Amino acid sequence: MLENHWEQMLSTAAEQVLETMFFAAVYGPAPEGEPADAPRFAARLGFEGTPSGILTIGVSRPAAHTLAANFLAVDGEDGLTDAQVGGVVCELANMICGALLSHVEGEEHFRLSSPELLPDAAPAACQHHQSLDLGDGTLDLWLAVENHAA
Amino acid sequence: MAFRILIVDDSPVMRAFIRRIMLVSGIEAAEFLEASDGREALGMLRQQWVDVVLTDINMPGMDGEQFVRCLEADDLLRSVPVVVVSTDATEGRMHQMLSLGARGYVKKPFLPETLREELERVLGEAYA
Amino acid sequence: MINLVVGVADCQVSNQREDVLVTYALGSCIAVAIHDPVAGVGGLLHYMLPESAISPAKAGENPYMFADTGIPLLFRRSYECGADKRRLVVRVAGGAQVMDPEGVFNIGKRNYLALRKILWKAGVLLQGEDVGGNLSRTVRLEVGSGRFWLRGPGSLEKELAPPAPKGASPWHSGS
Numbered sequence: 031m032l033e034n035h036w037e038q039m040l041s042t043a044a045e046q047v048l049e050t051m052f053f054a055a056v057y058g059p060a061p062e063g064e065p066a067d068a069p070r071f072a073a074r075l076g077f078e079g080t081p082s083g084i085l086t087i088g089v090s091r092p093a094a095h096t097l098a099a100n101f102l103a104v105d106g107e108d109g110l111t112d113a114q115v116g117g118v119v120c121e122l123a124n125m126i127c128g129a130l131l132s133h134v135e136g137e138e139h140f141r142l143s144s145p146e147l148l149p150d151a152a153p154a155a156c157q158h159h160q161s162l163d164l165g166d167g168t169l170d171l172w173l174a175v176e177n178h179a180a
Numbered sequence: 181m182a183f184r185i186l187i188v189d190d191s192p193v194m195r196a197f198i199r200r201i202m203l204v205s206g207i208e209a210a211e212f213l214e215a216s217d218g219r220e221a222l223g224m225l226r227q228q229w230v231d232v233v234l235t236d237i238n239m240p241g242m243d244g245e246q247f248v249r250c251l252e253a254d255d256l257l258r259s260v261p262v263v264v265v266s267t268d269a270t271e272g273r274m275h276q277m278l279s280l281g282a283r284g285y286v287k288k289p290f291l292p293e294t295l296r297e298e299l300e301r302v303l304g305e306a307y308a
Numbered sequence: 309m310i311n312l313v314v315g316v317a318d319c320q321v322s323n324q325r326e327d328v329l330v331t332y333a334l335g336s337c338i339a340v341a342i343h344d345p346v347a348g349v350g351g352l353l354h355y356m357l358p359e360s361a362i363s364p365a366k367a368g369e370n371p372y373m374f375a376d377t378g379i380p381l382l383f384r385r386s387y388e389c390g391a392d393k394r395r396l397v398v399r400v401a402g403g404a405q406v407m408d409p410e411g412v413f414n415i416g417k418r419n420y421l422a423l424r425k426i427l428w429k430a431g432v433l434l435q436g437e438d439v440g441g442n443l444s445r446t447v448r449l450e451v452g453s454g455r456f457w458l459r460g461p462g463s464l465e466k467e468l469a470p471p472a473p474k475g476a477s478p479w480h481s482g483s
Contacts (some may be wrong), residue, residue, distance in 0.1 A: 050289035051197070053425035055418050102193065103200055103429045117193040124191065124238075125288050128267020132287075139273055142238045144190055204431040206394065293433050 036158040040171045043129035044162060047122065048169075052097045060161035060168040070094065070167075071116055072148040073123040077131060079140035083175040085127045086148070086156070087119070093167025094119055120145035126171070183303070184228070186213045188221040188235040188247065189265070198234055198265065198295065205296040218247025225257055232303060237266040237273070245277065252281040261306040263298060265290070311448075314339075314352045317373040321351040321385040325452035334402035334445040336416035338423055340379060341399045341447065343454040344391035350451035351391075353382040357415070358422030375422040383430070398432055399456045399468055401447045403439040416440065436469025 041056075048054040071094040074086040089097065098110050098118040123145045131140045158173040185202060187195045195214050202210055213230060215221035219242040221233065233251075237244035244264060251257045263284035264277045274285045284302040286295050312320045314331040322329065329352035331339050340353040353372060360367035360374040371377035383393070400423060403416040420439050427434065438445065438458055447458040459465040 047289045049417075049421060050291060053421045053428065055414065055421050098193075100425050100428070102196060103431070105429065114193065117191065121191045121193050125267055128269065128288060132267075132269035139268065139270065139276075142267065144238075144240050200431075201433075204433055292428065296433060 036173055036175065037160055039130055039133050040126075040158060040160045040173055041162065043126050043133070044160070044169060044171060046129050047125045048097075048164075051125065052100050052122070054097055054100060054164060056169075057163040057165055060163045060170075068168075071119040072150060073116075073120045073145045074148055075120075075123055075127055075145040076143040077127060077140050079131070079134075081134075081175050083173060085123060085130070086172040086174075087123045087126065088168075088170040088172075089119055089122070090164075090167025090169075093164045093169065096164075096166055097122065116147045120147060130173075182210060183231045184211045184213065186215065186221060186224060186230040186233045188215045188218065188233060188239070188244070190216045190236065190239040192216075194236070201292045201295050202299075204292070205299075216241075218242030218244060218250065221247060222250055222257075225251075225260065230260060232299065232306070233260055233262045234265050234299075235262060237264060237268055237277070245280065248277060248280045248282055261302050263302055265295065314354050316354055317356050317370050317378075319351065319353040319372045319378060319382055319385070321349065321382070321389055322451045323347065323349045323389045327451040328448050329451065330446070330448040332446045334447065335404055335406035336402070336419060338375070338400055338402040338416075338419045338439070339445075339447050340382060340423065341401075341449040341456050342382065342386055342391070343397045343449065343451070343456075344386065344395045345397065345454050346395050347390040347392065348451065349386050349389045349391040350449050350454065351382050351386045352447075352449050353378050355379070355419070358418045375419060375426060379423065379426050380430075393432070396432070397435045397454060398427070399436040400434060401438045401445050401458050401468065404441050404443055404445070406442060406444055438468055 045056045048056060069091045070088045072088040074084060076084045094115050095110060098115040099106055101118050127142055156172040156174050160171045162169045187198050189195050199212050213224055215224055217239040235244045235247060248262055261283045264282045265286045267288045269287040277285060284298045286298050310327050312327055312329050314320045314329055320329050325348060329350060331352060331354040337354055337356050343350045355375050355378040356373050358375050360377045367374050367377045371381050403420040405416050443460045445458050445460055449456050456468045457465050458468055
């Protein structure tokens with residue numbers, strides 16, 4: 031698998047999921063300089079197959095609230111709990127991972143772990159990263175692939 | 181006719197999303213049951229009849245594949261129509277679940293209308 | 309047959325059987341067609357932009373310019389004519405990238421996503437859609453029959469999602 035193939039697949043998968051079930055547009059790569067410590071929701075899940083790996087996502091708090099309100103069909107002023115927003119971010123990670131793996135060649139059945147919320151995103155070391163502008167925030171995607179060929 | 185629908189998914193927000201699609205699709209007086217994995221779903225099915233089951237595949241505990249196998253092995257439960265709703269979009273998985281007894285398959289992500297149409301097709305065939 | 313033309317950033321609602329609502333040259337704009345087959349009410353909205361927050365003043369002057377102000381108003385006007393939300397057949401067309409082929413601004417797609425979000429939150433599902441691509445569309449809605457037709461430049465007119473026969477859906481118990 032070429033290096034830049036994973037990056038493009040991450041963007042494509044994220045855009046497909048965001049547009050279809052969250053009715054959210056991706057405005058392109060996120061602008062440089064997004065603070066690493068900006069408050070956000072983060073989730074991680076692993077996948078087993080050929081290949082295996084871990085996907086981590088981080089969503090800026092305002093953007094996460096927007097996505098959750100869209101998904102759960104509530105208006106902004108109704109208010110959502112952090113638990114609800116976190117649940118939606120986990121499901122977003124789950125679907126992006128599934129959409130990503132559906133484009134991997136071969137008929138392998140991938141096994142996905144249950145996504146878990148994290149106190150912070152930004153894995154220490156990661157082979158592939160994409161940062162997408164959602165308008166009112168950023169979606170970061172980090173992908174670590176095992177047995178990664180250079 | 182009031183439908184009783186069992187939604188099986190380990191994500192509460194996905195269960196809520198699916199439930200909303202059913203409600204806005206025009207089902208009147210529909211009753212919703214929810215389970216977070218196949219084992220919990222089987223327990224519910226052994227206590228009450230449902231008109232259709234919507235199930236994910238990747239779940240902790242009993243996954244969707246094992247769940248559908250158990251339904252198919254049961255003389256009574258094998259007649260309950262099952263629609264799979266899963267992130268696994270591979271043709272191989274879809275054919276596998278359909279051959280195990282599922283009547284329909286919707287790949288995540290999906291438009292609400294897609295799930296509505298698949299359910300209408302499956303229920304139309306099951307209860308025509 | 310009486311043609312009622314819906315212009316850009318415009319809307320018409322009718323309960324007259326002989327009326328046909330028509331709108332032309334949908335590029336990145338979107339047409340929302342609604343029809344209640346029992347009440348015999350039809351409505352057609354042609355909006356340009358997704359969100360009124362970019363210009364509340366303009367939205368105040370003409371709510372039909374934006375999805376988030378135009379769509380709710382379309383539905384409200386249809387209710388005032390006797391339409392029932394649960395019976396409404398909703399179809400949409402447009403959202404093309406005709407002047408922005410590289411997709412830089414993506415107005416057509418953003419218009420479509422705004423529509424999707426608004427309808428989802430309002431608890432409304434679509435019965436048909438013809439969106440995207442690069443070509444402009446012209447559409448018309450027959451108020452009497454509920455039939456919805458669309459045409460691209462130089463192409464033949466085609467019908468979008470004919471209304472389902474009564475009783476075909478397993479959901480409805482004869483309503």
